[in-house]
Amino acid sequence: MNASLRSGLLRLAPQIAALAVILALCAAIAPGFFDISFANGRLYGSLIDILNRGAPTALLAIGMTLVIATKGIDLSVGAVMAICGATAAALITSGYGLPATLALTLATGIVCGLWNGALVAFLGIQPIIATLILMVAGRGIAQLITEGVILTFNDQGLIFVGSGILFGVPMPVVLWILIALAVGLAVRFSALGMLIEAVGVNRRAAYLSGVGTAGLLLAVYALSGFCAAIAGTIAAADIRGADANNAGLWLELDAILAVVIGGNSLLGGRFSIVGSLVGAMIIQSINTGILLSGYPPEFNLVIKAVIIVAILVLQSPTSRAFLAFAWRKRSSASQEAAGQQPAPGRQAS
Amino acid sequence: MIGSRYLPLLTTLAIFILAYALCIAQFPNMLSTRVLGNLLTDNAFLGIAAVGMTFVILSGGIDLSIGSVIAFCGVFLAVGMGEWGIPPVLAIVLLLVIVTAFGATMGAMIHYLAMPAFIVTLAGMFFARGMAFLLSTASVPINAPLYDTLQSLYFRMPGGGRLTFIGMVMLAVFIGGMILAHRTRFGRNVYAIGGNVQSAELMGVPVAATTIGIYALSSFLAGISGIVFSIYTSAGYSLAAVGVELDAIAAVVIGGTILTGGSGFVAGTFLGILVMGLIQTYIVFDGTLSSWWTKIVIGLLLFSFIVLQRGLVWFTERRANAAAAAHA
């Protein structure tokens, strides 16, 4: 366990290093960036803001990681956020209680996910197109629910679930960490992780080995919908209203980016949820850093693009191999200098 | 046997004709050269960009940057010809060099750094639009005589429809694209890479050069598309053409090209463009849909279209199989 933890951390070293560098840059721009204080029963500080504001991306990234592990992609999550936010607002304002509202909202997210999953698993539609359909139509459905207006609500319960404070920590942070833990543990302590990876690498071979591929695909897309539902609820509670047009707009791209920055391959297979979460935090740190920097908004996109490219170049397989090669050269040079030992592999047999 | 290769293409054609017939039954006005002319003119920039996207998707990749590149082109031309005073032709040439180099850079990153195209071109999408913002945030009109000339170039068809210059550019790009895809070594290599990169490499396909070429081509065509778009609107605007990449992908896929690469036709993309244009025209002719129903209906039509296409392909293949069995 310890060894696998260590190897996991080693694998995520580039991501963690990138996050550290970006945070350091932020601190250089904004003095007091690392300060965390406790007042009015909650924690304050830019780091807390990053954790809090990054919640929707992080949540989406959890579901997206598993979808991508199956060699899929889910473009609809932003729209599903809007649908679920609208559902929650509509239900709570028309007098349903909090438990019913939450249950129905989550169910809505899951249904959206199942729809995507069914298109992929049963109709064999390519994931990008299957989910594009809901991406286009979903925002319309959300607007249908809100009738085009920002549906505001004042239910303290719903607001608390989405943006309250629990033990000094903002609810969104609590939620994404809890869900990440739950999903991460569920996937690693059951066989789901391995089966999902098998489906992602070679769906046909997995099917022939008796893996319930259709069920797994459904489950994975449903989870993605579920995560989007929570993210949508958070987004709505944050502004005490459901904004069908803008909730989660283009957030699917951020989520995919988070997954990839987290070191996961878009071709499916091996995945790391922790990696994706680090990726989500990297993206949010960039966003927050840009806001704190005070540059005019015209620069936002260019800065973001340049930083992302830099991170991706550094962690691309090629530059990794190059770095490893350079490192090995150095260490083997020092080894040879030390004792002139032949490399172990050559001597065997 | 030969039929099965063209099956998705034929299916799309059949569905388009059927759908058009249904539209005409409901709105007789839709059978006019005006509507046909509009279909070409209004979708010219999308069609040109979609040709580039076809090559990218045939090779198993994806290019999310084209919408931003189109916006960048408009702003560059407007600012270049206006503020900086570059002569129009020079500005256009310069622009095409810049965007082609931009595409080639993305291709090189995809190949040499083994990074997924989705992410490289996503960063490219941010970058190109960001550069457009840096040039100008406001929309800038273009007042070049060249533009007036190009805009006034059109054939008038009987019935008042116009076959415009940009419509013709699109048709030319499609023809060029078909030749490039099916009659050149580059085209073959694109299909080969889309089929299986490892195999292609073992068969001696120059994977690096081809990959770079594909993304350079896509950006180049996005550049042409940007020029066409600037002719279409006589302006450059950094917020223009948001999400065009998704429309282009949808058109390519509707046209029967498989997203995993290696199979499809440029001509199919043309049909895809017509289908998407038809959907939009229909919605406008109907004119009763609210904003949200518009989105839902576009989604539903996309869905039924894809399902219909899959169903037809599946059904025909099954029949072909059964026929073969009966024959044996």
Added chain:
Amino acid sequence: ADMTVGFSQIGSESGWRAAETTLTKQQAEERGIDLKFADAQQKQENQIKAIRSFIAQGVDAILLAPVVATGWDQVLEEAKEAEIPVVLLDRTIDAPDDLYLTAVTSDLVHEGNVAGQWLADKVGDEQCNVVELQGTTGSSPAIDRKKGFEQAIADHDNIKIVRSQTGDFTRTKGKEVMESFLKAENGGKDICALYAHNDDMAVGAIQAIKEAGLKPGEDILVVSIDAVPDIFQAMANGEANATVELTPNMAGPAFDALEKYKADGTEPPKWIQTESKLYTQADDPMKVYEEKKNLGY
């Protein structure tokens, strides 16, 4: 009059625009006009397509709420050739004015100006650091409302914009960006006023200010534009100070002009300017809220 009118709307990106759509449909219905509605999903190309389709369909007139100022010459010429009058709604365009019948709009620069003027009057000679929440980068309201506001405070050396970021016209971004403003400006203690390019961002920002432990409307003055119902509620609670109205009823005057023109060829003036009325806490915000509540915002 039995008239078919095509209406090319930008989209439904904000509550204000939804209200405009609703009011346009209501107005058309009241007058027995057959309205063909086309939503462009924020894309100019879709608007151009829609106009071409309207022409092909042979409508009697076209209403256009242009997403951007440039790029309309060609398609409007086609409309003119087909003898279909075009009326612009809520934004003007860069095109020769013989291409359209009239434009029913407010003056975006003027709106910013009114907001700036209000702030200048309010703070008098006191030093005042303003933070600005811009609209979507590159959109004409963002550019013009910024310009108008800056013009109004240009002569007041005591008023200074210290931070300006885009909040994309949305509540979420308004809140998030305001949070960062507060962080960057000494927990908000150095901020005297917030100017938001629309009410939605202001509403989001108000929450951020409250969550940071400050009182919006007192510790930080809040002025914004649009006059959507929710901002009146905030004003009633003392959390917002002023808003400049942008009326969603652009279609009323437009249809009036069209009907007259169709009846006897009366050319309306080229610009029918709507009022940019300033509302403050003194204007009985709750009453206005009740009035506006059901207009489809």
Added chain:
Amino acid sequence: MAAERALLEARGLSKYFHGVTALDGVDFDLHAGEIHGLLGENGAGKSTLIKVLTGAYRRDDGRVSLDGAPIDPRDVMDAQSLGIGTVYQEVNLLPNLTVAENLFLGREPKRFGLVDSRAINKRSREILEGYGLSIDVSALLSTYSVAVRQIVAIARAVDISGKVLILDEPTASLDAAEVDRLFAILSDLKARGLGIIFITHFFDQVYRICDRVTVLRNGRLVGSRPLESLKRIELVSMMLGRELESAESGDHGRASEVRGEVVAAFKKVGKKGRIAPFDIEVRRGEVLGIAGLLGSGRTESAELMFGIHEPDTGAIEIDGAKTSLGSPRDAIRKGFGFCPEDRKQDGIIDDLSVRENIALALQARRGWAKPLSRREQDALADRYIEALDIRTSDREKPIKFLSGGNQQKVILARWLATDPRFLILDEPTRGIDVGAHAEIIRLIEELCAEGMALAVISSELEELVAYATRVRILADRQHVAELEGEDVSANGIMRAIAAAEGDNTGEARS
């Protein structure tokens, strides 16, 4: 011969993959006008050697020269332009292109600067006719069987090679007639002065066609010897580094054994367009051999028996009770196993480790909620790595880094781990070396003795004869005969196939 300068000469070639030494200072000479066999166990480094020679991998050490001039092909294109044509081990053509496009990819004839499709099709037809293949060359390659694809790959390599032709297990999917035709062509090329490298696990073929052999073991050169003076038994021990213990024993009184109870019975099971209705009964402790020509419907039958396709006629009985098989999952739950023929597409999960690949089917059967603990998985993997002698540096190595034959063993292990009652093996020994071949045959006999029911599809008749209790004969997608007892012999099977094919002369076979 020794005085003659070598056409292709390699000295001290080495190649390492993250800590694995795949080639270790290998010397290799190929002369003009010779067919040179390259032999070795699975994972010995044969494929790696030719990939290094042809620039598909960069070598880590060593020199190569062609015609005395040093060469360093950077990629396959380079090698092709030097006149080296290669068929790599896994059929590596592009199924999404037409046959003709595959043949001429990268060297299309042009007319007016454009690719001349007409010329390509015409030339392709001519080339393939030389191989006795008259097929529609403008149809996609994916519409043809593995055998046809392999011939196309060979034809392409031959057409490219001006000096050197390299074939890595080209005959794995070919039947006897096709092998004969290939050999005729090779002899022809040899006479024209080409140097040919030929990799195979079939000793008969080595002795039939090769002039000289080079043997690799564990990435090192064991030796290079002319074949005339080399006895089979010597060759085997060169490869294995030891004597082959038990040759394939011929005695297993199949008729005398008591017949076990019926595990599964397929009654009039068939599917339109795929396979005519057939009856099969499989019994405990019995191996049912399935023989037929390529494309005769063997795989299709297996797919029906494993629930991959649902039959549209007939009934299935398991332990006497009527059931249906809706999916492989269903079949596995009922104790079936199926080791597919196309290991690359249907078998390996290439990014996953050897351990996970072995545990997969068992895990899938237990369901996701009952995971095998890491310890159990490790034990399982170690057991089969040991039992099947899978050559891998450790059980965590991704399976894609294993040699072809070793991948095959891992897939076999996956199914053995589920301890099935009825196991279907489709070409289980394809691409497997002599040593492992003998082991797999022994394994099949053992499983059978333990009471498992097996159905084995194989194109190697001797092998079928060695373990099959009964042999089912297929032709033209029909089950035409069954041999039992005395009749089970290579000759008997061949006669039965010939008779059946004679009956069905109507269909031209590609």
